[in-house]
Amino acid sequence: MAAAEPRRATAPPGRAESPYRVMVVEDSLVIRGLIARILEADPRIAVVTTVANGELAIKALDRNEVEVVVLDIEMPVMDGLTALPLLIRKDPNLQIIMASTLTRKNAEVSIRALSAGAADYVAKPTTSREVNTADDFRRDLTEKVLTLGARRRQRVPASAAPTPGRVAAVPKQAAAPAAPVLRPTQWLRPPTVIGIGSSTGGPQALLKVLGGLAPMRQPILITQHMPATFTTILAEHIGRVASMPCAEAVDGEPVAGGRIYLAPGDHHMSVVARDGGRFIKLDQGPRENFCRPSVDPMLRSMSAVWGDGVLAVILTGMGSDGLGGCRTVVQAGGKVLAQDEATSVVWGMPGAVARAGVCSEILALSEMGPRLARIAGGAER
Structure with missing residues (x-):
């Protein structure tokens, strides 16, 4: 044709x-x-x-x-x-x-x-x-x-001189975005649980970060903006590169250390505490930040269950999903890491938390895995 x-x-x-x-x-x-x-x-x-x-x-x-x-x-x-x-x-x-x-x-x-x-x-x-x-x-x-x-x-600024068939771009005089603000941090003890949020560029980033980690005692919960079926495949890819088992989360299953749980497409993933244990809860409630799954309900529930034991990680993605959840994490005494602008496909989600002043550290993607390993292993005290 x-x-x-x-x-x-x-x-x-x-x-x-x-x-x-x-x-x-x-x-x-x-x-x-x-x-x-x-x-x-x-x-x-x-x-x-x-x-x-x-x-x-x-x-x-x-x-x-x-x-x-x-x-x-x-x-x-x-x-x-x-x-x-x-x-x-x-x-x-x-x-x-x-x-x-x-x-x-x-x-x-x-x-x-x-x-x-x-x-x-x-x-x-x-x-x-x-x-x-x-x-x-x-x-x-x-x-x-x-x-x-x-x-x-x-990456490739539009030419100041018009080319045939194209109107020249005129630079906008927009105000510069707020600069990142870091929170003073003392790593008094390792986190109890790790929550990761990502969107655009997230699959590549997750594979890089998790593929470099040694087995950890903490459970890792992930919300990646993806539809159903796609999350099934992503969990399989993560499971092949990570040193810990990874699967789509199942409603009602217990949260165990040393495992990776990925929110299934079209379902919010949260955690509830009952009978002395912690369990996955999946639901199809209203979208948050136009997303389902959304990072915010995952982080809010983790803070409610684990308090100051939560370490949140926000990787590349557009929008600001995760910002509200990270604020809750910090209010409960937990900590937040964010990917830097230079290595993000889109610095929307990590940029939002970086500018909000809730981050303990802002790291390049290549640094994120080694840093997680040190923090989770108790090397930072």
């Missing part, structure tokens, strides 16, 4: 900066058009071209300035996983969002794509009707394109 005629981006009236330029790669003509219309409903986004397979996407990069690619996985001629490294080779700063339906096979491929250089993923509705009616998909896709488009421009 031939590529659609490119539509050149123009700045919306009254905007100082040109919209983020997107290419949609999807073999279904209907779904391709619907995704393009969803994105162009936001004046900050311009879909400059749409194509039907990975081979056409690679050729389209020679003709179009593109900042973000929405890349389908299953396509004829050349699929998304094959096209991914070829697109990155053409433009190492290209931001690629994998789009896949919620099947085990596609979830596995999506996790592999993240390790191969994709920035994020979206769970694609399976029919045109679902795309039309799925508000969560619309919001998720639009927010990820905007966030990753901004990340691209931070």
Whole structure:
């Protein structure tokens, strides 16, 4: 199928900066058009071209300035996983969002794509009707394109001089964000439990941090923003690289030391104390921070159960989920670590806690695992 005629981006009236330029790669003509219309409903986004397979996407990069690619996985001629490294080779700063339906096979491929250089993923509705009616998909896709488009421009600033077919970006005179503020910390004793929250870039970060840890006596609870099926695959990947067993949490199971519990997609995970034990509780209550699972209810419940024994870790992710929970952790006497901006795919979640002054330390991703090991092992006193 031939590529659609490119539509050149123009700045919306009254905007100082040109919209983020997107290419949609999807073999279904209907779904391709619907995704393009969803994105162009936001004046900050311009879909400059749409194509039907990975081979056409690679050729389209020679003709179009593109900042973000929405890349389908299953396509004829050349699929998304094959096209991914070829697109990155053409433009190492290209931001690629994998789009896949919620099947085990596609979830596995999506996790592999993240390790191969994709920035994020979206769970694609399976029919045109679902795309039309799925508000969560619309919001998720639009927010990820905007966030990753901004990340691209931070890495490759738009030229001050306009190029053919593009409106020049004018630097904004926005106020600088608040600087990180650290809390004075004394590590009087090792934590009793560790809670980790992450979103965009989180699967890659979790595998790196947990893959380097020796067995620990503390339980580790993780909330990663991911849909069902994807969390199943992520838990299996973590279990293969970590020195501790990892699985999706099960409602009512006891929390045991030396194990990793991952919140299942579409379920909040919390902990309750009863009969002298601690047990996992899963629920499908209202979304928090537009998320289910959300980091905040996990951290709030951990503070209620373990008090000052909680160590919270906030890794890369967009938005501010986890900030409220981290405040609760600190109020109860627990401590917070956050990933730094330089190594985060998106410094939204860790940036929010860093600027709020609830962090004991802000660490590069490569430092997080060794630091956790020292703190959990009681080496910091």
